[in-house]
Amino acid sequence: MAEIQIKNVAKTFGAYQALHDINLTIADQEFMVLLGASGCGKSTLLRIIAGLETATSGEVWIGGRRIDHLSPKDRGIAMVFQNYAVFPHLTVFENIGFGLRMQKLPNDEVTRRVERTASLMHIDQLLKRYSGELSGGQRQRVAVARALAMEPDVILMDEPLSNLDALLRMEMRAELKGVLAESKTTAIYVTHDQVEAMSMADRISVMHQGRIVQAASPIEVYRNPSAEFVASFIGNPPMNFLRAKPAGAGKWTVAGQLFDGPTADKPELQFAIRPEDMQPAAEGLKATAKVVEPLGAHLLVTCEIDGSLFRAVLDSDMTVRPGEVLTLAPQSNRVRWFDPETTLAVA
Amino acid sequence: MSQASMAASVPDPQPDPDATPATNTRSAGRFLYVSGVVLLCAWVIVPIYFLMINTLSSPETVNSFPKPFFPEFDLGSLTFFAGFAGMLSALKNSVLVAGMTMVMSIVIGAPAGYALSRFEFRGKGTFRLLILLTRAFPLPLLALPLAVMFIRTGLDDTALGLALVHTTLAIPFSVLITFSLFSGIPIELEEAAWTLGCTRLTAFQKVVLPLILPGITASAIFAFVISWNEVFAAAVLTIENRTLTAFLLQNLDTSPLHLKFAGGFILVVPALIFIFAVRKYLFAMWGIANR
Amino acid sequence: MNARILPYVLILPVTLFLCVFFLYPFVLVAKQAFSTGACFTMENFREVTTYWKFPISMRNTLLLAAAVVPIQLALSLLMATMVTRMQKGRDLVLYIWTIPLGISDLAAGLIWLAIFEQSGFLNTMMNGLGVVDKPVNFLSYQHPGVVFLAIALAEIWRATAIMLVILVAGIGLIPKEYYEAAEVFGASPWKRFLRITLPMLRPSLQTALVLRVILAFEIFAVVAALGGTLFPVLMGETYAYQFDLLNSGAAAAMALIILAISIGFTLIILRVLRVPKGASI
Ligand SMILES: Nc1ncnc2c1ncn2[C@@H]1O[C@H](COP(=O)(O)OP(=O)(O)O)[C@@H](O)[C@H]1O
Ligand SMILES: [Mg+2]
Numbered sequence: 001m002a003e004i005q006i007k008n009v010a011k012t013f014g015a016y017q018a019l020h021d022i023n024l025t026i027a028d029q030e031f032m033v034l035l036g037a038s039g040c041g042k043s044t045l046l047r048i049i050a051g052l053e054t055a056t057s058g059e060v061w062i063g064g065r066r067i068d069h070l071s072p073k074d075r076g077i078a079m080v081f082q083n084y085a086v087f088p089h090l091t092v093f094e095n096i097g098f099g100l101r102m103q104k105l106p107n108d109e110v111t112r113r114v115e116r117t118a119s120l121m122h123i124d125q126l127l128k129r130y131s132g133e134l135s136g137g138q139r140q141r142v143a144v145a146r147a148l149a150m151e152p153d154v155i156l157m158d159e160p161l162s163n164l165d166a167l168l169r170m171e172m173r174a175e176l177k178g179v180l181a182e183s184k185t186t187a188i189y190v191t192h193d194q195v196e197a198m199s200m201a202d203r204i205s206v207m208h209q210g211r212i213v214q215a216a217s218p219i220e221v222y223r224n225p226s227a228e229f230v231a232s233f234i235g236n237p238p239m240n241f242l243r244a245k246p247a248g249a250g251k252w253t254v255a256g257q258l259f260d261g262p263t264a265d266k267p268e269l270q271f272a273i274r275p276e277d278m279q280p281a282a283e284g285l286k287a288t289a290k291v292v293e294p295l296g297a298h299l300l301v302t303c304e305i306d307g308s309l310f311r312a313v314l315d316s317d318m319t320v321r322p323g324e325v326l327t328l329a330p331q332s333n334r335v336r337w338f339d340p341e342t343t344l345a346v347a
Numbered sequence: 348m349s350q351a352s353m354a355a356s357v358p359d360p361q362p363d364p365d366a367t368p369a370t371n372t373r374s375a376g377r378f379l380y381v382s383g384v385v386l387l388c389a390w391v392i393v394p395i396y397f398l399m400i401n402t403l404s405s406p407e408t409v410n411s412f413p414k415p416f417f418p419e420f421d422l423g424s425l426t427f428f429a430g431f432a433g434m435l436s437a438l439k440n441s442v443l444v445a446g447m448t449m450v451m452s453i454v455i456g457a458p459a460g461y462a463l464s465r466f467e468f469r470g471k472g473t474f475r476l477l478i479l480l481t482r483a484f485p486l487p488l489l490a491l492p493l494a495v496m497f498i499r500t501g502l503d504d505t506a507l508g509l510a511l512v513h514t515t516l517a518i519p520f521s522v523l524i525t526f527s528l529f530s531g532i533p534i535e536l537e538e539a540a541w542t543l544g545c546t547r548l549t550a551f552q553k554v555v556l557p558l559i560l561p562g563i564t565a566s567a568i569f570a571f572v573i574s575w576n577e578v579f580a581a582a583v584l585t586i587e588n589r590t591l592t593a594f595l596l597q598n599l600d601t602s603p604l605h606l607k608f609a610g611g612f613i614l615v616v617p618a619l620i621f622i623f624a625v626r627k628y629l630f631a632m633w634g635i636a637n638r
Numbered sequence: 639m640n641a642r643i644l645p646y647v648l649i650l651p652v653t654l655f656l657c658v659f660f661l662y663p664f665v666l667v668a669k670q671a672f673s674t675g676a677c678f679t680m681e682n683f684r685e686v687t688t689y690w691k692f693p694i695s696m697r698n699t700l701l702l703a704a705a706v707v708p709i710q711l712a713l714s715l716l717m718a719t720m721v722t723r724m725q726k727g728r729d730l731v732l733y734i735w736t737i738p739l740g741i742s743d744l745a746a747g748l749i750w751l752a753i754f755e756q757s758g759f760l761n762t763m764m765n766g767l768g769v770v771d772k773p774v775n776f777l778s779y780q781h782p783g784v785v786f787l788a789i790a791l792a793e794i795w796r797a798t799a800i801m802l803v804i805l806v807a808g809i810g811l812i813p814k815e816y817y818e819a820a821e822v823f824g825a826s827p828w829k830r831f832l833r834i835t836l837p838m839l840r841p842s843l844q845t846a847l848v849l850r851v852i853l854a855f856e857i858f859a860v861v862a863a864l865g866g867t868l869f870p871v872l873m874g875e876t877y878a879y880q881f882d883l884l885n886s887g888a889a890a891a892m893a894l895i896i897l898a899i900s901i902g903f904t905l906i907i908l909r910v911l912r913v914p915k916g917a918s919i
Contacts, residue, residue: 052538054641072541085539089557098553102544150543384720388734394795395737397759398749412773413762455651462648466641474649481660485856485900488893491880492666493659515659522652547644576742578859579873583880592744592859599862604755607863611748618740626733630807 002063002076002153002186003028004049009058011044011210018044019210022058026186026203031177034190035197036207037233042190043158045207049188050079050156063153073102078147080157084139086131092118092142093127099150113149120179121145137168144176148183155180157189161196173199194234198222206230224336228270228343231336237275237300237311242285244271244337252337255285255306259330262337262346269346270338275300276313277334284329287312292320301326395615401605402612409605428609431602437594438613440506441575444590447510448574449567452517453525457563460525465534481519489515490580497584504586512580517570524569527631528562529555565628568621575617670890682891686879695870702786702871703854706793710850711843713794714801719831722809732806739799746796747863751777754788754864777864785865792860797853801846808842809835844911851907852900872896 004026011019018041026032034042047053049060051072060068067075078099087095094101096114105113118124121141131139140160147155160176161169177200180187191197197204198218205215206229214226225231231239244252244261245268252261254271261269276298287303287310294300299314303326312328320326337346401409403418406427428434462468463475490512494503502508532555540550581593589597595610602610622629674681686692721732738746753759754776761773776784812835820830836843858873872892879889 050538050542052541071546072538073544073546077542079539079542081535081539083533083535085533085535087536087539087554089554098540099543102549146539146543156542380720380723383716384724384731387717387720388731390795391734391737394749394753397752401752410757412757413765414757414759416759416762455655458648459652462645466645466648468642468645471645474653477656478652481656484660485852485893485896486660487856488876488896489660489663489667491876491886491889491893492663492670494880495670495886496663496666511659514655518652518655572740576740576745578742578744579856579877582877592742595744595748596859596862600866604757607748608752611745611752614745615741615749618742618745619737622737622740623733626729626736629736629739629803630732630810 003061004154004186004188005059005061006045006049007059007061009045009048009055009060011041011048011053012056017210019048019055022212024205024212024215026188028063029184029186031180031187031189031200031202033197033201033204034188034207035194035204035234036192038192040207041210042192042207046079046156046158046188046190049154050077051075052079076153078150078152078155080143080147080155080160082159082162084131084136084143084163086134086139086142086146088131090130091127092123092129092131092134095131095142096127096146096149098146113151114145117145117149120148137164137172140164140172144179148179148185151183152185154186154188155183157187159190159192162191162193169196176200194236198234206233208233223334224345226345228272228338231272231338235274237313239272239274239336240278240310240312241338242271242305242308242310244269257285259335260332261335264337264339264346266339266341266346268340270340272336272338273330273334275311277331278312278314278328279331280314280318281327281329284327285310287326287328289320289322289324289326292322395619398608398612398615401608404605406603406605409608410603424605424609428606428613431606433589433594434591434610437589437591440585440588441591443506444510444513444581445571445574447506448513448517449571451510451514452521452570453563453567455514456518456521457525459522460527461529463522463526464529478519478522481515486516487512487577487579487583490583494583503584504588506588509581509584509590510574512584513574513577514570516577516580517573520573521566521570524566525559525563528559528566531562531631532558562628562631565625568625572618572621576614667890667893670887671894674887682887683895685885686875686888686891686895691870691875695872695875698869699855699857699872702790702793702857703851705786705790706797707847707850707854709794710798710801711847713798714805714846717798717802718805718809719835721806735802736799738796739803741796742859743796743857744859744863746792747860750788750792750795750860751863754784777866777868779868782868785868788864789857789861789869792864793854793857796860797850800853801850804842804846804849805839808839811842812838840911844907847907847911848904851903855896855900855903872899 004024006022006024006026009019009022010017022045024032034045036042044053048055048068051067051070055068058068059066062076072079086092087098090098093114096117097110100110100113114127115124118127121144123138123141123145126134126138126142131142134142140163144160147157161172164172173196189197189200201218203215204218204221205212206221207213208229214221214230216224216226221230222234225234225239228241232241242254244254244259246266247253247258250261250263252259252269252271259271261271285305287301287305289301289303290309291302292299293302294316297316299316299318299320301312301314301320303310303312312326314320338344339346400415400418402424403420403422404415405419405421405423407423408415408419408421409424459474459478463471493508493512497503497505497508502511536554536558537550540554541547545553576592578592578596581590582596585593591610591614595602595607595614599607671682672678672680717735721728721735724731741749751758755761756773756775756777760776761770764770765773774781777788778785816834816838817830820834825833856873857871858877861869861871861874873896876889876892876896879885879892
């Protein structure tokens, strides 16, 4: 059992506050992805869990044991680094077996485990090589194998795929997901790549400026972003926003059109809709097409509604010319509302 | 001739590369360049070669005129050198002092180099400045007051006493060089070791040390050379237990030419070997230590 | 161990060592220089500066530095730019050029003694060419110019390597893109050297010059081997006070004078070649 609990963790570097009061619980065997733009504090949080960085305040618990005062080696974790950190003076075999040797396991046990994890990661042919003789992808595999061989309670990964080329990244993504699911290890995976996050995670924690803005399943994060930031960060192209004025009794005016919305007592709300949730219709928002990008599978139309930029993903069979005025209707169950003051979602 | 003016006379490969005048100037420039390099190599090597001729000739030849331009491979001068009273023990002292300097400057200097490369701490800037300051100081002069201090502590005229002074000379280099060497090892390697069950110490032993060892050896050799070559402090601080440099200096007026040249040659030989051994590190060491 | 105190534990040995063997003797030397017996006095300084040899040794030391350092600077810049263009044999050439780095000043003095002494190679060559009919005793008081030349050559020969190493390392740190950009804009090699190499090399030039100038004021054994008493220099006089005259107060005063000159020149070099903040690579 390796549930991870992060309680009120904060971190300051000098005067700079990198993490604000982080609270997060990660279930046993869960695959948690920390997603956010570069510099938002993902690595710092991961390193605090690993024990490579000390939190300014707060507690970290793993499997019901408080571990924030322990050194990394006593936390039952293994880590995969962005630049792999494969030891250059050791062979692949000795790299994978490094942690096992530190535990003073007998030789045959080390060999057995190294060979098993190596074949799991498809690097059994490389055991005698040195890291200088490996490609980036192979080094990546060694780094993961080295972590898995420890049979840790928790495996921590800091952007492990970001140094690979796009094709290899896609391949490794699927493979890693399979291997980790099989190993039944609790995993925390840091990335700034939302596709990676969506495709691998059981749950995503979206981070922004040292805070966790939303922690939920990928589809929940996508469909029901809890804040404007999440809505605009996740999804490519991101969610569209339009100003909405109250028209009384849960009705809101958006670009001259009346929509059903929350019965909130606010002077203004943000009306939000994903580009792919817009359809041409007889009645709806009047959008002037500005740029038309045929993407093969879809047609991406950037248009202007009520003076704001607005994107719609339409069927690629349609023909739209710049300057054309479209009438677009949102799929009503996909409309979301945000309070511009707090930037949070309004139900 | 200067590199710059020579380079300037070489036109860039512009419109017509087949034009004869351009080709001519370029090959003339090439010729100048190569002969410049050869000339500068000769400038370094030929004087050492002359010393070698003198060393490998009989004492009579060394003191006669004119000089041959090839050594006669006579070991007379070297045998005389080996037999000269006190010379061998001076040689032994030189090796001893340099060896101690080498060990002390690494043992004392390397931890500081590690601290500078791995930690942010208050006073780091001041500490670095102090180290740089020592390097910008005519340190052998400090042997003068130390002579008095050593007499009081019984360190006078001992190999250890001199090695301590030589360590002061070598330490700024060993700190800055190990600093740059440690900085060349990604911290992630250590961190990976920590997450794989190492303490700070075992991670250092199992990961950092094997990677750094060749560089540490190079900087140790550098410390050895600094001590091996030092003259002033050695002459001030030793009387009975002279090092080779101090011994030769003391006997400059009285010793015959063949003794001087043989002694000089014995001083030069380790230098040739050491510089060869550390040649790969010389530039890397100075590259970062500069800033 | 606690990561907060660990760095201090690690720098403690060096700090202690430098306190005992660098700061403390520095204080001692100052005390010794400013006192005879127990009371404060400038007597030691008066004694050494009024000695007839003082102006001569001062002049000799400065003259030597003034003659040697600029040549070494030019030579090491030349050599450094030469090796950066080199493709074949770079390692060998660099090895040969850095050999003198490991050679002591005493050995360098002896090497050039083999050339300049009366039965040496210079005389042999001149005799062979028929320039002289019998060997000349160059290193004597009749030929002060040749003595100076021999010492200067030995210094240039020996101590250019240290500057070369620093400059080659410095040039290695200059990003290639600058040169490529300059080439695109049509800068000639000479312009590239003036506009890119020299300014970007400023930190290295600074280090190289400071180190070299300080060593130049410490010149001692080369002179002892080649000129003996013919060419008095400051460091040699210091040595003589300590050993021949057994006057350690005067020796301490001399040491402080050399220190002062070194520090003065270091400050000047740092000032002249200062790197504007934020302008480094
Ligand atoms: N050792 C440190 N010293 C000072 N600031 C740091 C340090 N480590 C990280 N930071 C700062 O903390 C913030 C978060 O960094 P990090 O966790 O590495 O971001 P991410 O991994 O999300 O890109 C950044 O603004 C970074 O500059
Ligand atoms: Mg990061």
